[in-house]
Amino acid sequence: MSVAPGRLIVLEGPEGAGKTTQLRRLDAWLEQHGVPHVNVREPGGTPLGDEIRRLLLEPGRHMDPRAEALLFMASRAELMADVVAPALARGLVVLADRLFLSTYAYQIAGRGLPEGEIRQANALATRGIVPDLTLLLTIPAAAARARRERRGAPDRMEQAGHEFHARVERALAMFVSRDWQTDHPECGPIVAVDGDGGVEEVFERVLAQLAARWPDTFTALDESRS
Numbered sequence: 001m002s003v004a005p006g007r008l009i010v011l012e013g014p015e016g017a018g019k020t021t022q023l024r025r026l027d028a029w030l031e032q033h034g035v036p037h038v039n040v041r042e043p044g045g046t047p048l049g050d051e052i053r054r055l056l057l058e059p060g061r062h063m064d065p066r067a068e069a070l071l072f073m074a075s076r077a078e079l080m081a082d083v084v085a086p087a088l089a090r091g092l093v094v095l096a097d098r099l100f101l102s103t104y105a106y107q108i109a110g111r112g113l114p115e116g117e118i119r120q121a122n123a124l125a126t127r128g129i130v131p132d133l134t135l136l137l138t139i140p141a142a143a144a145r146a147r148r149e150r151r152g153a154p155d156r157m158e159q160a161g162h163e164f165h166a167r168v169e170r171a172l173a174m175f176v177s178r179d180w181q182t183d184h185p186e187c188g189p190i191v192a193v194d195g196d197g198g199v200e201e202v203f204e205r206v207l208a209q210l211a212a213r214w215p216d217t218f219t220a221l222d223e224s225r226s
Contacts (some may be wrong), residue, residue: 006088007214008188009127010096010153011206012105013137015158016168017195018202022137023067023097029094035217037093038083042102043075057155065111069118077125085127093217100126101134101175101187106168109171110164123186131188135206136176137195141169153217174203 011026013020023039030037044053052075055061055067063071076099087094107113172205174180176192193205210218 003040006090006092006098007042007096007132007217008084008088008094008099009210010099010101010131010134011137012098012101012134012172012190012196014139014165014172016142016143017139018199019195020097021199022135022195022203022206023095025199026095026206029203029207030095033219035093036091038087039095039097040079040083040215041097042079042099044071045079046075048078049075055155058132059154059156059158059159063156065107065113068111069103069107069113070121072107073121073125076100076122080125080127080129084129088129096105096131099131099134101136101172101190104175104184104187105168107147110168111161117185126127126186130186133210134188134190134210135193136172136190137202138173138192139195141166143196 011023013019027037027039034038042049042055052071056063056071056075082093084096086200103118103122104115108118162191175184175187175190179188181187191207191209193202195202207218
């Protein structure tokens, strides 16, 4: 008997949007409802990826933007080969805390690297895997900054400065447009979700988007509360 293909669901957003919190909430919901799944994060998720994550996020470390981009790609290639591709082949739901949409925002828009070269490197790293859905959490810039400040000591990416993060946020807002998605099919469908509000309020919006697309897996909100 053949195994139904898995689904790759990505949560994206600017720093402070709450994507990691929502991924943990979604992980708990899937566990409660008996849906087989795995969680991954970028960079990281493998022994090599975790070491790369330490290098990339260590505060105060100087790094050339091209080296930064290639380190992200190396972590991604390992994650796809060791975790994501096998999980999808087994029919699992894969929840990803960031994926290559972040590269388009942070390295292309934020760092100013050439899009064509980054897309080629990303194609090599991703092995042809395309997200089934990316939920892009949106939040006012001032609210995102306040959340980042409450988290304590910033990591290296968070230390990049206001102008850098402004470029990232503008790029993320552009990614929800139909034209951008048509021109970037490797990123799959992208849907904006209002990330402003309490954790459960935002989670209801997340689950509603998933239930609308896959009602067989993500039951209606009133059922999830029973």
